[in-house]
Amino acid sequence: MAKQAKNKLPKELMASAWVLAFGAVAPMLDSTMVNIAINKLQSDLHTSLNTIQWAITGYVLALAIAVPICGYFVNHFNGKKVLQWATVSFGIFSLLSGQAWDVQTFILFRIFQGFSAGFVILLMSTLLMRLAPRDQIGQLMAVVSTPIIIGPIIGPVIGGAIVQYASWQWIFYINVFFCIISLLLNIKFLQDFEPMNPKSRLDWFGTLLLAGGSTGLIYGLMRGSENAQHFFNREMLIFVTLGVLSFVIYAIYDRLRKGDTVLPMRFFKTKSYLAANAGIFLAGIASNGPMLLLPLYFQNIRDFSVMNAGLILLPQGLGMFLVRPMLGKLIDQLGARPVVLVSLVVSLAGTLPFVFIQADTNLWLLGVILFIRGLGIGGLQMPMMTEIFVGLPKSDIASASVGNRIIQNVGASFGSAVISAVVTGVVLSNHITTKVTAHAKVLSDQLMTQAAATHTMPTTTALANLKMQVMSYGEHLTKVATLNGYQMGFLVSSVVLVVIAIPAMFMSNKHSA
Known part of the structure; x- marks a missing residue:
């Protein structure tokens, strides 16, 4: 007591x-x-x-x-x-x-x-x-x-x-x-x-370089995806180059200041810090991208109301909620590596099925898959967050934490940008307008042929039916192309989950010899 x-x-x-x-x-x-x-x-x-x-x-x-x-x-x-x-x-x-x-x-x-x-x-x-x-x-x-x-x-x-x-x-x-x-x-x-x-100072220049580099890369990616035929267009190359150049300048700046910057490069010489931050950045793509796509799938493909789309996502949140309390003890007992690897397998089991979803996939099955995905994604970031500080002296913990939060948030924003770029690229590559125009011409020619055979002009009803058929065909093509885009987005997320296994192998394992 x-x-x-x-x-x-x-x-x-x-x-x-x-x-x-x-x-x-x-x-x-x-x-x-x-x-x-x-x-x-x-x-x-x-x-x-x-x-x-x-x-x-x-x-x-x-x-x-x-x-x-x-x-x-x-x-x-x-x-x-x-x-x-x-x-x-x-x-x-x-x-x-x-x-x-x-x-x-x-x-x-x-x-x-x-x-x-x-x-x-x-x-x-x-x-x-x-x-x-x-x-x-x-x-x-x-x-x-x-x-x-x-x-x-x-x-x-x-x-x-x-x-x-x-x-x-x-x-x-x-x-x-x-x-x-x-x-x-x-x-x-x-x-x-x-x-x-009160005597501390803010590294304004370093912060602006990191912000500019991240924004340049993301904006360049978006500009490329908006032109499916010419991804590597002039505007895309300019912004990506500026983004990369900002990061290069930051690395030189950090060296000149001997690591007295907002994100000291010396931290990345520590294996655990490098591995954990690489994993966290990639996890931002794997988790945030699908978070953007899932509501869109249920609203645009399944024609769910916004309210029902929110309700169907509850199992994913429930999975994240249930796994969180047990993570601390597992990390303390096993280390980050086994927890991350198991979480990756579970996340993949809850993400890969969405590559094959259709407009009529069973909702109960989707609920189970979302719950599994929640369990996996919920267990990804916390072990990597704890891994960051392994091997760092206490004097570096504050700066390392700031650097990690920057990488975590940039990774999350990069995830939304990458997935939306993939979806946009796939939809544009389907050339929906060209297909609809060609289909409209075929239907119009058929109508005019029938009219010529009867020596009459097409009736108002016939023209209205033609318009409805063209619109229906266009909506069908748009929905199919959009679904293909979502499927590709989930595929990219699944591939990223597999890639995270590489940095995970360099994280701590308390059961290793």
Whole structure:
């Protein structure tokens, strides 16, 4: 009893932990709710999948850029005030995202919203670590992981209900309500956090180089996919070259500064750090890409309502929820390698079947596959996150954590971009317009031949039937091409899962001799 009382968390500490956790609920829900609404956003904003996916890619890229800048603010200012500012900023840009008048302003507001969310999410863990005694960090981390766990489970359902029964704008307006409550709780229950290191400086140049390099590569990829006949077009080559050049300049810059940068290259000389970050980057493609495709498949191919599309994704979130509590013990007992490898096999078993899905695939079967996929994807990132710090001195842990968060978020944004590029490329390569035009000509010639044989002009009814047949044929071709694109996207994700096994083999294994 005495030991239990000793390990019991103080009420004041729990109150602060729950305030921090509640503050992260809106940003975590937001990303999953937008995924389910992407089809409606594409329709209402009159744009393509390649363009609207920047609402997701830009959001996650902004999260990555926010990481080092947030660290600078926490070092120089009161952490409580920084969190209040970030919460207000997230609420303002959520409101503006709902008020966006075209796709360009929508993406712009989403980028600023993502930047604010990056602050909120990072501050949640950073401030908690400053609050918690070392022997109680695990218990408190279980508290703040709540929004991370519930996001994939209830986010699609809430988002689907909002889009179906209200409008997509309310996905963003609801954030304002969360932000107001979070701000009031922050003011009343959260203690002040004095600046950690006022003398520290922010590596602006290094941060801009990494952001520019990532954006250049992703944008170049998108420009290439928009022209199925000429993927390696001039614009694509220019942006990819600029992206690669930014990374090369960063490597030189890091060498000149002897590793005193936002992401020191010396960390990658550590086998575990290199392997884990390579795995995390690839996992972003393997997990985030299908997260974009699954709602689109159920809405565009199965003609599900947005609400039903959210409900059918529940098994995946449930799988992620169930596997999470057992991961910590497994990693401690076995090491990262076996946990990652098993998770990869399970993830592959839950992703590869989607390569062969059709418009009439049994829903119960899909539910089981989604549950299996949730179990696998849910077990991928945590062991790799713990592997990052193996072999690093304590003095490097803070910088290594910042670098990892950047790589994690860039990988996630790269995943959305890669998969949408693949889908767009496949759809365009089907030449739907050309096929529909040819089909219309065949039907028109048949109609005119019949009219000539009877020496009459085609009736209004006959012309209307011709139009309906052409439209129906076009819709059929579009649906088939889109399904082929989704299948190819899932195939790419499956291949990436197999590739992750390579860096996984270099991770720790506590049962190895």
